[in-house]
Amino acid sequence: MTLTPSSLELRSIAENAARTAGAYLKGVFRGDMTIDHKRDRHDLVTEHDRASEEIIVPLLLEGAPGSRIVGEEGGVRGGSGPVTWYIDPIDGTSNFAQGLAFFCVVVAAEVEGEIVAGVVYDPIADRLFAASDEGAFLDGESLVTGPALPxxxxxxxxxxxxxxxxxxxxxxxxxxxxxxxxxxxxxxxxxxxxxxxxxxxxxxxxxxxxxxxxxxxxxxxxxxxxxxxxxxxxxxxxxxxxxxxxxxxxxxxxxxxxxxxxxxxxxxxxxxxxxx
CATH class of the missing domain: 3.40.190.80 (D-Maltodextrin-Binding Protein; domain 2)
Known part of the structure; x- marks a missing residue:
């Protein structure tokens, strides 16, 4: 019987994967890259999107064996275990490809149809947003959004x-x-x-x-x-x-x-x- 990792454990797995992929992306940002188009000229993809996803997936499967992976680049793969991961190896690919420093690595864990852990990592600013059953966090510190302005x-x-x-x-x-x-x-x-x-x-x-x-x-x-x-x-x-x-x-x-x-x-x- 496969034990389902806790929300906190899934958050830790996601943080490790996002940081590892983010370190790679920071190293290649604003360097030479091959840029392709998926649906049209507004929908870019680079070799680094694919490379980042291939960094993330093994780390998720190692942390939660048997997981199902739903990725922007690789589609659906993995097993039929209790955890489904949603990953975007570069959210903001057009920015990344054009040298604008507003993009991130995204990893979220779903169990029984509910998102229970999530990480958004901005590798250029080195800011890690995360959430689990324990709350929301920014760089490990508790995060509260506060009241909106008019x-x-x-x-x-x-x-x-x-x-x-x-x-x-x-x-x-x-x-x-x-x-x-x-x-x-x-x-x-x-x-x-x-x-x-x-x-x-x-x-x-x-x-x-x-x-x-x-x-x-x-x-x-x-x-x-x-x-x-x-x-x-x-x-x-x-x-x-x-x-x-x-x-x-x-x-x-x-x-x-x-x-x-x-x-x-x-x-x-x-x-x-x-x-x-």
């Missing part, structure tokens, strides 16, 4: 509208983006959803909106935000969703007590369009 003083991080949003939604997406720019003190497009949500958890920004994400993008940072006392609202485009919030294709992430009616209106409009 909209006129607050910052929103978002990738919306993406090129695909513009193709699907047309002028409506631009109008909604304009309303967000008009409402918040500042709106930033940073290029890494996982690191953006982690910054909300740290209290370095007040909110984040994502309209097209995968589980490996958000599973770890969602848990970090929730354990830090923030609010994670999944955006479901299926009227009968199943599974945990990390499986939703969109999200709104907020510091404690945030009330942003315009952000709520925009997120509802996105959901309504996706449901068609």
């Amino acid at each position: 909209a006129e003083a607050a910052t929103l991080i978002t990738g919306f509208p993406t090129a695909r949003d513009l193709e699907a939604d047309g002028p409506a997406a631009l109008a909604e983006f304009g309303s967000l720019v008009d409402t918040f003190s500042s709106v930033r497009r940073t290029g890494s959803g996982a690191l953006s949500i982690a910054h909300v958890a740290a209290g370095w920004t007040d909110s984040a909106l994502g309209s097209s994400v995968n589980p490996w993008d958000v599973a770890a940072s969602m848990l970090i935000l929730l354990r830090a006392g923030g609010d994670y609202r999944p955006l479901w485009y299926d009227e009968a969703p199943t599974g945990g919030a990390h499986l939703a294709p969109g999200y709104v992430a907020l510091r404690a007590g945030a009330e942003y009616p315009v952000l709520d209106e925009v997120s509802r409009a996105i959901v309504a369009r996706r449901r068609g």
Whole structure:
């Protein structure tokens, strides 16, 4: 019988894997690299994405034998044990490929459909965000997101509208983006959803909106935000969703007590369009 590691043990395994991959990425950052495209010119991948994932996977399987791995680059592999890992070897590949220091390594552990441990590691800043049943942590110290600022003083991080949003939604997406720019003190497009949500958890920004994400993008940072006392609202485009919030294709992430009616209106409009 395979024993399921505790949440704390899974967090420790994830931290080791993320730090090891992060050390590799820091060493090759801003060096020569081969850049390919997956779906289109907006969706980059480098040899370092693949190399980073191949560093992470053996460490996870060593720490939790029989685990199932769901990775952005390698797809689904591994065994059928009680632990499923969601990994993004470089969240923010476009930034990494272009020399912008806003990217991260993401590792999250799921047990019985629930995310129980997660790590987001920023290798350039050397900041490790983590969460488990024990709480949320930044570089090993307890992390509490704190109260949100009012909209006129607050910052929103978002990738919306993406090129695909513009193709699907047309002028409506631009109008909604304009309303967000008009409402918040500042709106930033940073290029890494996982690191953006982690910054909300740290209290370095007040909110984040994502309209097209995968589980490996958000599973770890969602848990970090929730354990830090923030609010994670999944955006479901299926009227009968199943599974945990990390499986939703969109999200709104907020510091404690945030009330942003315009952000709520925009997120509802996105959901309504996706449901068609």
